[in-house]
Amino acid sequence: MPIYRTTLGGEVFRFSNLAEVMAKATPARSGDALAGLIATSDVERVAAQMVLADLPLKTFLEELLVPYEEDEVTRLIVDTHDAAAFAPVSHMSVGQFRDWLLSDAATPAALTALAPGLMPEMAAAVSKIMRNRDLIAVARKITVVTAFRSTLGLEGRIGSRLQPNHPQDDLKGIVASTLDGLSYAVGDAVIGINPATDNIPTAMTLISMLDDLRGRYDIPTQSCVLTHVTNSIEIINRGAPLDLVFQSVAGTEAANEGFGVTLSMLKEAHEAALSLNRGTMGQNVMYFETGQGSALSADAHHGIDQQTVEARAYAVCRAFDPLIVNTVVGFIGPEYLYDGKEIIRAGLEDVFCGKLLGLPMGCDVCYTNHAEADQNDMDVLMTLLANARAQFLIGVPGADDIMLNYQSLSFHDIAYLRNSLGLKAAPEFEAWLTAMGLVSETGHLLQSDLGAARLLEAAQ
Numbered sequence: 001m002p003i004y005r006t007t008l009g010g011e012v013f014r015f016s017n018l019a020e021v022m023a024k025a026t027p028a029r030s031g032d033a034l035a036g037l038i039a040t041s042d043v044e045r046v047a048a049q050m051v052l053a054d055l056p057l058k059t060f061l062e063e064l065l066v067p068y069e070e071d072e073v074t075r076l077i078v079d080t081h082d083a084a085a086f087a088p089v090s091h092m093s094v095g096q097f098r099d100w101l102l103s104d105a106a107t108p109a110a111l112t113a114l115a116p117g118l119m120p121e122m123a124a125a126v127s128k129i130m131r132n133r134d135l136i137a138v139a140r141k142i143t144v145v146t147a148f149r150s151t152l153g154l155e156g157r158i159g160s161r162l163q164p165n166h167p168q169d170d171l172k173g174i175v176a177s178t179l180d181g182l183s184y185a186v187g188d189a190v191i192g193i194n195p196a197t198d199n200i201p202t203a204m205t206l207i208s209m210l211d212d213l214r215g216r217y218d219i220p221t222q223s224c225v226l227t228h229v230t231n232s233i234e235i236i237n238r239g240a241p242l243d244l245v246f247q248s249v250a251g252t253e254a255a256n257e258g259f260g261v262t263l264s265m266l267k268e269a270h271e272a273a274l275s276l277n278r279g280t281m282g283q284n285v286m287y288f289e290t291g292q293g294s295a296l297s298a299d300a301h302h303g304i305d306q307q308t309v310e311a312r313a314y315a316v317c318r319a320f321d322p323l324i325v326n327t328v329v330g331f332i333g334p335e336y337l338y339d340g341k342e343i344i345r346a347g348l349e350d351v352f353c354g355k356l357l358g359l360p361m362g363c364d365v366c367y368t369n370h371a372e373a374d375q376n377d378m379d380v381l382m383t384l385l386a387n388a389r390a391q392f393l394i395g396v397p398g399a400d401d402i403m404l405n406y407q408s409l410s411f412h413d414i415a416y417l418r419n420s421l422g423l424k425a426a427p428e429f430e431a432w433l434t435a436m437g438l439v440s441e442t443g444h445l446l447q448s449d450l451g452a453a454r455l456l457e458a459a460q
Helices: 018-025 030-034 042-054 072-079 083-089 094-102 108-117 120-127 132-139 171-183 200-217 229-237 253-258 263-276 306-318 340-356 375-387 411-421 427-435 448-459
Strands: 005-008 011-014 159-162 190-193 223-225 245-248 286-290 324-328 361-364 392-395
Touching: 005 042, 011 042, 018 042, 018 120, 042 094, 072 253, 072 263, 072 306, 083 108, 094 120, 094 132, 120 306, 120 340, 132 340, 132 375, 159 171, 159 324, 171 190, 171 200, 171 448, 190 200, 200 223, 200 229, 229 245, 229 263, 245 263, 263 286, 286 306, 306 324, 306 340, 324 340, 324 392, 340 361, 340 375, 375 392, 375 411, 392 411
Parallel strands: 159 190, 159 392, 190 223, 245 286, 286 324, 324 361, 361 392
Antiparallel strands: 005 011
16 A cells, blocks of 8 residues: 655645545645545645655556445446556656656657546546646647537537527527527537426427427537436437437446436447437437536545546546537536636546547536626636637527526637637538538638528528
8 A cells, every 4th residue: 555645844744545645636626625525725735746746657556446346437447447558658657647748749649549548537636736737738639539410529620519498498499599509600519408397208309309400401410408318218219310318427336326327328328329320420429418526416426526536427428439528517506616716627627637538528618606706717718628629618598598597608609719719610510601601611600690591591
């Protein structure tokens, strides 16, 4: 058993186990304070980071944070670990790994090859000793390409989820929001609805409506109703035109039980969706959502800090080859991420860790109305994430989700990122936008009122 101890400023700091080192090395956030896991001072946090930096990466293979016998996520992580892929960095400490990631030796090809050899805990550990700019610098080097009807993750592009939620699942309201979003060139990653009433008949009605709308305009994208995975399986069995299977997941078996989901359920749903063969550009058929604090809120975190548990959720996602993974970074509330600073840090950590593990990582840049955050904080985070080459971001009408009652990004924000940073939509979607007269040949958004008029004209 390693000795987790260091001396700093004449004071000796001791940590009882690897989980405590990880928790106390984490940049401060309200969720870890709520769980009693946070460092008691900035000095103790630096001491824990020093101990963590000197630990061999192999330590995570030897000291499991959640016992193998008790947790199917741990078993998944251990059983799928690729020792050959891990070999190039297996001799490194966490600190040496950080230095390598930031060096020119960590090329895009090298990072892609490394991903199967990394345990989520390794990614979480190295993130804890990195500054925000370090997380961005490494994440932007990593390319993860996925496809269904559109191709996501290509360099120079950023995708978007069009989120037209309605508090009564009103079809006309949803269609109006969808057309509005399309006129701002939003929706190439997915047109995704959170249903106000989560049952099979409602979901089937919404799925059929979205598929009719997509077919009417011949839109090269995919749709999704964010219903429970068991509903999706039944919906497939009933013959509805389902594109993507959605599920929220977490980093422990107990937390996933809180979502009513197991790995075997996800496997069944993945196979069912693949059997439909609805993709034209690829067959990535899963859409996962995660978020720091979900395991803690379910009292299913095993004494592990929320960012490390979040990284473990990415092992679940990785097992099913998803089209997109979305960290809903500020959605749970200030009990877990208190203010704009904590939300910004968490969003960068999540996209970094997810991409490092080989995932098509996006983010819902968001906050609840009782958090100490505002749209200026979201402006900062979305701009940083675009620089980190997040796979996609979410846009809702006016940045205000009137069904889920939280604040996100607007359609205008996605347009700002593309126009200001020279980014484009997915290539198939961009070609459709150009043909519809919604963007110029250079990919810049044209007047949205003109775009909306053209969409309405095409519908008639």
